[in-house]
Every structure is written in C-alpha cells, then in structure tokens.
Amino acid sequence: MNILGISAFYHDSAACIIKDGKVVAAAQEERFTRIKHDFHFPRQSIKFCLEKAGIGINDIDYVSFYEKPSLKFDRLYKTYLMNAPRGFSSFITAMPLWIKEKLWMGKEIRNELKYKGPIIYPEHHQSHAASAFFPSPFKQSAVLTMDGVGEWATLSWGVGKGSNLTIKNEIRFPHSLGLLYSAFTYYTGFKVNSGEYKLMGLAPYGDPTYVDLIYKHLVDVKEDGSFHLDMSYFNYCTGFTMTSEKFHKLFGREPRKPESTITKMDMDLARSIQVVTEEIVLRIGRHIHKETGEKNLCLAGGVALNCVSNGRLYREGPFERIWIQPAAGDAGGALGAALYAWHMTLGKERVVDDVNDLQFGSLLGTSYSESEIESFLKTKEVKYQKYSREELSNEVAKLIADNNVIGWFNGAMEFGPRALGSRSIIGDSRSTDMQSVMNLKIKFRESFRPFAPVVLAGKTKEWFDMKGVEQRSDFSSPYMLIVGHVHKDKSGTSSSGEKRGEGFERLKSVNSSIPAVTHVDNSARIQTVHKETNPDFHQLLTAFEKLTGCPVLINTSFNVRGEPIVESPEDAYRCFMRTGMDYLVLGNFVLDKRELPELIETTDWQNEFKLD
Numbered sequence: 001m002n003i004l005g006i007s008a009f010y011h012d013s014a015a016c017i018i019k020d021g022k023v024v025a026a027a028q029e030e031r032f033t034r035i036k037h038d039f040h041f042p043r044q045s046i047k048f049c050l051e052k053a054g055i056g057i058n059d060i061d062y063v064s065f066y067e068k069p070s071l072k073f074d075r076l077y078k079t080y081l082m083n084a085p086r087g088f089s090s091f092i093t094a095m096p097l098w099i100k101e102k103l104w105m106g107k108e109i110r111n112e113l114k115y116k117g118p119i120i121y122p123e124h125h126q127s128h129a130a131s132a133f134f135p136s137p138f139k140q141s142a143v144l145t146m147d148g149v150g151e152w153a154t155l156s157w158g159v160g161k162g163s164n165l166t167i168k169n170e171i172r173f174p175h176s177l178g179l180l181y182s183a184f185t186y187y188t189g190f191k192v193n194s195g196e197y198k199l200m201g202l203a204p205y206g207d208p209t210y211v212d213l214i215y216k217h218l219v220d221v222k223e224d225g226s227f228h229l230d231m232s233y234f235n236y237c238t239g240f241t242m243t244s245e246k247f248h249k250l251f252g253r254e255p256r257k258p259e260s261t262i263t264k265m266d267m268d269l270a271r272s273i274q275v276v277t278e279e280i281v282l283r284i285g286r287h288i289h290k291e292t293g294e295k296n297l298c299l300a301g302g303v304a305l306n307c308v309s310n311g312r313l314y315r316e317g318p319f320e321r322i323w324i325q326p327a328a329g330d331a332g333g334a335l336g337a338a339l340y341a342w343h344m345t346l347g348k349e350r351v352v353d354d355v356n357d358l359q360f361g362s363l364l365g366t367s368y369s370e371s372e373i374e375s376f377l378k379t380k381e382v383k384y385q386k387y388s389r390e391e392l393s394n395e396v397a398k399l400i401a402d403n404n405v406i407g408w409f410n411g412a413m414e415f416g417p418r419a420l421g422s423r424s425i426i427g428d429s430r431s432t433d434m435q436s437v438m439n440l441k442i443k444f445r446e447s448f449r450p451f452a453p454v455v456l457a458g459k460t461k462e463w464f465d466m467k468g469v470e471q472r473s474d475f476s477s478p479y480m481l482i483v484g485h486v487h488k489d490k491s492g493t494s495s496s497g498e499k500r501g502e503g504f505e506r507l508k509s510v511n512s513s514i515p516a517v518t519h520v521d522n523s524a525r526i527q528t529v530h531k532e533t534n535p536d537f538h539q540l541l542t543a544f545e546k547l548t549g550c551p552v553l554i555n556t557s558f559n560v561r562g563e564p565i566v567e568s569p570e571d572a573y574r575c576f577m578r579t580g581m582d583y584l585v586l587g588n589f590v591l592d593k594r595e596l597p598e599l600i601e602t603t604d605w606q607n608e609f610k611l612d
Helices: 043-053 069-083 088-100 102-113 124-133 177-187 196-205 211-218 245-251 264-292 307-316 331-345 370-380 389-401 434-442 503-509 535-548 569-578 605-610
Strands: 002-007 014-019 022-028 062-065 140-146 153-161 164-172 219-221 227-229 296-300 321-324 406-409 423-428 452-456 482-486 523-529 552-557 583-586 589-592
Touching: 002 043, 002 331, 014 043, 014 331, 022 043, 022 331, 062 102, 062 331, 069 088, 069 102, 088 102, 124 140, 124 153, 124 164, 124 296, 124 331, 140 264, 153 177, 153 264, 164 331, 177 196, 177 245, 177 264, 196 264, 196 307, 211 219, 211 245, 211 264, 219 264, 264 296, 264 307, 307 321, 307 482, 307 523, 370 569, 370 583, 370 589, 389 406, 389 423, 389 535, 389 583, 389 589, 406 569, 423 434, 434 552, 452 535, 523 535, 535 552, 569 583
Parallel strands: 002 062, 140 296, 296 321, 406 583, 452 523
Antiparallel strands: 002 014, 014 022, 140 153, 153 164, 219 227, 406 423, 423 552, 452 552, 482 523, 583 589
C-alpha cells in the first residue's frame, strides 16, 4: 500500500510517501527549485519520493492532501463578509489563485500527476496532529498543534492512542498565537513566515518592557491558556499588513523598515512577545495535562518551532516526555496527511515501543553515492582528497580543531527546516570568534543570530543544564527543537539568564568554554547526535572529543541567508565557493578552498541573496 502526502499553495510545499505504513521519503520543494519557502505544487519533491520508493504514479493507492480547500475558502469568504467593505483589495487579490487552482485541488492533482485513484482531504490541523503523534515513539499521548491558521483552526489539542487520534478542542481564526507572533515579526522588520526565528533569536538581547502592554491591549489570556485578540490592533483579516495604525500608535512608531538598524526597542519587543508566547504555551500545556491525564505530549505546527517555549514547557510543564515533529510547519503537513490516511482513513495498526520514533532521524531526503559525487567532482576538474570513513572523521576533526569552517554534505538530506548533520556547516564551538565569522562571512546574516550546539548523546548532562530535568537519563533532542542552558561549570556564570550589558553589548560579554554556541542568556538550542540514526556525524563528534576533550560542535544549515539548504553536490559546491568556508566534505571527499580555482559569477550573487 503506497500513500502520497502533499502540502502546497501556502508556503513550504512538500511531498511524502509512506509504504505499508513506513515513511520512506519526504522532501520540501524549495530544495529542488532553490526558491526559499516555495509554495507551488511540489512536482520535483513528488518525483524524488516516487524514485526513492521505487514506484510510479500508477502504484500510488491514495493521495492525501494536507487540508480541505473548500473549508479554507469558506474562512476566506466569511472573513471578508464579516469585515466588508474593508478587505476588498486583499480578497480580490487572493481570488485568481483560488478560482484557478486552490478550489479545484482534486483536478489539479489529477492533471499534474495523471492520477486516477482516490484523494483524501484531512483538515489542516488534523494533518499537523497526525504528523506529531503517529511518528512519535509514544503508544499514547496528548497532542498540541499551534500555527498561524489552517482552515479555521489556529490551535488544537487532543489525544492519540494506538492508531487513533481524536481532536478535543480548538481555537479559531482570527484569534491565533502564531499570527500574534508574526505580527511582531512584521512590526520589528522581519519577514512573516520566515523571520519568526530571527525574532526568537533577538529576544535575549532585550528586556520584557512591553509584556503588560501586550496583555492589557492585544491579547486576553485565560488561566487555561485560551486567548482572545483585540482585532482592532491587527490588519491581517482585511489588509496586506499584519498590524494596524492603532497597533503602531500603541507602541509609538511605524514598523521597522527591513534591513534598517535594529534598535533597543526592537529587542524589547522581541523579548516581550517571546515571554507572552511562552506563558500561553505553558498554560495550555498544563490545561491539556489536567484534562487528559497523559504523561506524554506531541507538538506540531509552526509555533512548535519556537524551541525556547518548547524548552520551558519541557522544564516547567507537567509532561514527562515531549516529542516535536521536526518538520513542524506546513511541510510536515504532507507527512501528517499520508499518515492520517493510513491510520485514520484505512484503520491500519500502529506499532511503537515508547522509545524509538518512526521518523528515522528525519533523514528522508535525497542522497548521493560515492560514484555520483566523484563523477561530479571530475566534471569540475578540481583537486580533492578521498578518505576512508574512519580517516575522514579524524582528518575533519583536526581541521575543525584548527579553527577551520567545514561544509559537511553527507548521507540523506533532512526533512524539515533544520540541518541535522547531513547538509550542515560545522565549526569549533570553543572558538571565541567563530560566531561572528560564521554569521558575517559565511551565512551573510545578522551578527546577533546564535548558532546551535551538537553534542554526543550521553554527554548532554555534562555540558547542558535543563534546570530540574537534566538528570533524566532519557533526555534527547535529536531534532534541535528544545532550548536548554549551557551548564554553569562551562558557562562561567552562576545562573542562566544573567543580564550582562545592554542590547548587542551582551554579545561581547559571553563567558563560556563553548562561546560559539552560547547565546547571551547562556541558552543553547541543543541537538543530540545518536549513533543509531546518524552514525557518520556521531563518528565525527567522537573523533573531535577524542582529539580535544570536547564533544560539542557548531551546527548550522548548509546555506546562506535567503537561500534554501543545499540539496545536491552542485548546490554544496556553489555555496562553498561563494562563502568563507575553508573546506568542503562531500561524502568521503575533501576539498581545500586554497587549492580551488575562483568561482566566476555572472550576477551579483551576494547582494541578491543578502536581502531577505
């Protein structure tokens, strides 16, 4: 039984194939088209998934699309009617794509794929919930999904047991935690649906100055975490912006222009909305636990990518274990839609052991053989060195210890927004200047942005403090979705979150034995590396620890600002040659930048991608 899951036409289009209930392939369209957050029909992703599964479109038994187009149009239409005549321009702007494609999704799918079989349409938040629970290791669990908006739901919670998933309650549009956070993303000058993680990274530089103002005017939050927005401050129902003039008057200025100077006010706004978001998530988590009595929690939806709030929920919340879908945004809806069809529509049994998840490290994308990589290198006529796997780990560990930055391209591509050790840029976490070097000379991005540490599983407690839960022997964060703090013995401070200086001055006062991955509040977005799911990356970390005594490296995605993570050896080589990386590892092959000819560009590539 083969099921194809599809998400498309909003942002982060993707495809997934499950074969007899097992996830065999999943990928985002942006990786192939090189258009960040590509929303178009995922033709190339589907092509890849079929090839990896070894089947053709005629072998697909069901197609499952991640939401109900008619229900989404119902929300768009009724929202306009409720606000008419305001919003006419935005309504008319949206109509052509709806009339041409979105309303006729079944026809679109059949025409694109030449597919004649049945098509299933779970609701948007059902797809999110399915992506959270069904691949998780838990036999039963509470489930929480949070995002901007699906059809009508913006937040839902329920319970998964065995192969069954039941949604118990939801919060509906226009009241949305995701859109509240996106409103501040827009107001502080970042791009909605891609800049939210920048706002999260900016928050530790600020103070929670505006928390009371947000609670007083923008959002009424109840004890159970349910909330109500005062829509007079927002413009997303009727206009092309997120915030209204009333919002701007409340905070005393117009939105920051993109690429302009980030002020102390922007930092304080970021910190304030982050604090409010964390409090809402904590209250909802406690309410769900009280209502369900479940000891486990699964998360999905775009808000579940807020790893700072995830960390607080893990440390301070009532749940013993939390599992977060690594592709928590709309891309993961393709996976959830396929699994919903398998378990809920077809009633197929789910087998889990309460220990191992069913997502296989989320390494579900393209991979290239040694012969394919060597063939590519020969077409470039460049010098390279080939190593055995053990030699490679030892050699790259030495290069990293010598303060070199490495482009690491190895194995199957990750599904989701995080590089997890297959399409990564890596460096020495102990370096005092590596954070600024990577941001400004390699990633071409804002200097305040933090980098994530990767640590050998089993060594986490020695280096990172989860404040009260660090003694749990089962703590792991394989998908880089939970924030903890650098252990006080390593951070040089007696308490996490200690304020040192004002604004970006705090960056200069980081005192840590791993400063390159220590944020200004001593926090760190932890990725634990496991031998079972990523043996080559685990072997590299092991070699680095043996050489230096430190089992922690920097891991950031193999791309530059404005560009998707690299997919192919060609993408990796081009990105490597355009940046300040020192060495490129393609499988078992190592390239030294000093020995390569200069890349001749036909366009002003750096400026083209620098704007986001």
